[in-house]
Amino acid sequence: MAETRDFGLTVFGATGFTGGLCAEYLGEHLPDDVPWALAGRNTEKLQAVHDALAASGVTNLPALLTADINDQASLETMARRSNVIITTVGPYVWYGEGLVRACADNGTHYCDLTGEPEFVCNMISRYHQSARKTGAAIVNCCGFDSIPHDAGALFTVRELARACGGPPQGRVTLQGVVTASGTFSGGTWQSALTAFGRPRENQLAMRHARMLLDHEYPKTAHALAPLPRRDTELGGWLCPMPTIDPFMVMRSARAVSGYGNDFHYGHYLASKSLPKMVGGIGGIGGLLLAAQIKPVRERLLTLRQSGEGPAKEKRDRSWFKVTFRGEAEGTRVITQVSGGDPGYDETAKMLAETAMGLALDKDAPRATGVVTPVMALEDGLVKRLQKARIHFQRLR
Ligand SMILES: NC(=O)c1ccc[n+]([C@@H]2O[C@H](COP(=O)([O-])OP(=O)(O)OC[C@H]3O[C@@H](n4cnc5c(N)ncnc54)[C@H](OP(=O)(O)O)[C@@H]3O)[C@@H](O)[C@H]2O)c1
Numbered sequence: 001m002a003e004t005r006d007f008g009l010t011v012f013g014a015t016g017f018t019g020g021l022c023a024e025y026l027g028e029h030l031p032d033d034v035p036w037a038l039a040g041r042n043t044e045k046l047q048a049v050h051d052a053l054a055a056s057g058v059t060n061l062p063a064l065l066t067a068d069i070n071d072q073a074s075l076e077t078m079a080r081r082s083n084v085i086i087t088t089v090g091p092y093v094w095y096g097e098g099l100v101r102a103c104a105d106n107g108t109h110y111c112d113l114t115g116e117p118e119f120v121c122n123m124i125s126r127y128h129q130s131a132r133k134t135g136a137a138i139v140n141c142c143g144f145d146s147i148p149h150d151a152g153a154l155f156t157v158r159e160l161a162r163a164c165g166g167p168p169q170g171r172v173t174l175q176g177v178v179t180a181s182g183t184f185s186g187g188t189w190q191s192a193l194t195a196f197g198r199p200r201e202n203q204l205a206m207r208h209a210r211m212l213l214d215h216e217y218p219k220t221a222h223a224l225a226p227l228p229r230r231d232t233e234l235g236g237w238l239c240p241m242p243t244i245d246p247f248m249v250m251r252s253a254r255a256v257s258g259y260g261n262d263f264h265y266g267h268y269l270a271s272k273s274l275p276k277m278v279g280g281i282g283g284i285g286g287l288l289l290a291a292q293i294k295p296v297r298e299r300l301l302t303l304r305q306s307g308e309g310p311a312k313e314k315r316d317r318s319w320f321k322v323t324f325r326g327e328a329e330g331t332r333v334i335t336q337v338s339g340g341d342p343g344y345d346e347t348a349k350m351l352a353e354t355a356m357g358l359a360l361d362k363d364a365p366r367a368t369g370v371v372t373p374v375m376a377l378e379d380g381l382v383k384r385l386q387k388a389r390i391h392f393q394r395l396r
Helices: 017-029 043-055 072-081 097-106 117-134 147-164 186-196 199-216 245-255 274-291 294-301 312-316 345-360 373-377 379-387
Strands: 007-012 036-040 063-066 082-087 109-112 137-139 171-181 220-223 229-231 236-240 262-271 319-328 331-339 369-371 391-394
Touching (some): 017 043, 017 345, 072 082, 072 097, 082 345, 097 109, 137 373, 147 319, 147 373, 147 391, 171 245, 186 274, 236 274, 245 262, 245 373, 274 294, 345 379, 373 379, 379 391
Parallel strands (some): 007 036, 036 063, 171 262
Antiparallel strands (some): 171 319, 229 236, 236 262, 331 391
């Protein structure tokens, strides 16, 4: 980004639950010489977030910008004035596209917290080429979806290379297994139910995006067959998790060097016992089915309101672990990424660190277009997260 803009970084959605946590983190960690802004549609709410930052002793206080997703000109202005925009305004499938368009057109780097496959795939199909032309990095899934998995897979292939004495050759197989505790916010509830209610749109968007990805990144990456099974080394009963995370890991594997030319990935949720796993599948399956029936979905949407989220005491007790097994050339490594509250405290940290990486790190972004966090920052992302006390370790 050659020209100087008013703001190194802008947080859009700062009045929401996760946007507020992200603003707090940036208030503590953004260098004093980086001007930044909070953006949203409600100036009184924005002023309250600003005042809370001032009261907590933040010295590099943000400017306030008015922007509304229903006013495209306000998104264009925000994009032209910022080097990097963070957005926590979701569900992204309803609210996200205008800002992606503004950032892609104006060469503005962009980070979001979506976990919605339809949105990510549509952004790839519609804005990858224009973002490449202007030099913008449009980085989706910068929260618990999908950073621990995306960055953890990169860390694991680097550890495999160390164990193999060089970049792994031939078939490389990674399995990532998640265990976590925590609850979710109103915003996450709304986004998840919206995505569950659109299976056909999801499939279509995925099909279009795959065509573009196959053309842009000819290296292959394959999903392992999604079979539930018991695996004591990886944490008990494993249930395949059809979230957006494997899609993100495999995109990084195709675009970044070090994953080999024949990469395979499987993504699972671990349960201690078979009844627990079956109960979990039943619960998620029930919610998926319920989301297909419009009146039921609308009733469910009212159960948690936008702006609500788990209290600090609850978040302080929450945690996550993602354990990986990497195998190549007859060598195997076990690694783990772990941290505190996955959905909000660590998500706000991951989002802010990705944005600061784009705004401040030498050689960033490593790739432009619609990209994954690892494509955007490569090993610099892992270094930033380690410094921010998200743990990456080799267990065996
Ligand atoms: N994938 C992950 O790991 C992860 C983790 C956490 C959150 N998330 C996602 O992040 C998103 C935010 O979650 P949250 O719980 O923080 O939601 P939230 O508390 O409901 O916040 C939503 C924000 O969007 C703003 N907004 C809504 N309509 C707008 C409009 N027309 N123009 C401008 N701003 C508008 C709201 O502003 P007002 O205050 O003015 O209403 C608020 O700031 C959700 O999509 C959620 O799924 C993902």
